[in-house]
Amino acid sequence: MEDDSKLSYFFLGLGLGVAAGVLFAPKAGTETREFLRSKAEEGADYVKRRGTELRDSASDLVDRGKETLQRHRDSLSQAVEAGKQAYRDAVNAPSAE
Numbered sequence: 378m379e380d381d382s383k384l385s386y387f388f389l390g391l392g393l394g395v396a397a398g399v400l401f402a403p404k405a406g407t408e409t410r411e412f413l414r415s416k417a418e419e420g421a422d423y424v425k426r427r428g429t430e431l432r433d434s435a436s437d438l439v440d441r442g443k444e445t446l447q448r449h450r451d452s453l454s455q456a457v458e459a460g461k462q463a464y465r466d467a468v469n470a471p472s473a474e
Contacts (some may be wrong), residue, residue: 402409 404412
């Protein structure tokens with residue numbers, strides 16, 4: 378019940394704010410709509426540009442990660458081969474008995 382009261386106060390405040398904004402708007406409706414439209418277009422352009430930057434950045438990070446993973450894989454493979462060779466050398470070495 379208390380949440381319904383808070384929600385109704387929220388909508389009442391929202392309505393009063395919109396009404397006050399319309400009554401005290403510094404520009405005519407046409408000018409205000411054009412201003413809002415231009416700002417929305419600027420926002421859309423910014424989001425597109427930022428999205429492209431983030432995609433490129435993520436792509437670079439993925440490429441660097443792949444390179445790092447390949448280097449570690451190569452190092453591990455060399456270590457395994459060195460271990461196998463050391464085992465073969467130890468097994469095939471003449472015993473000191």
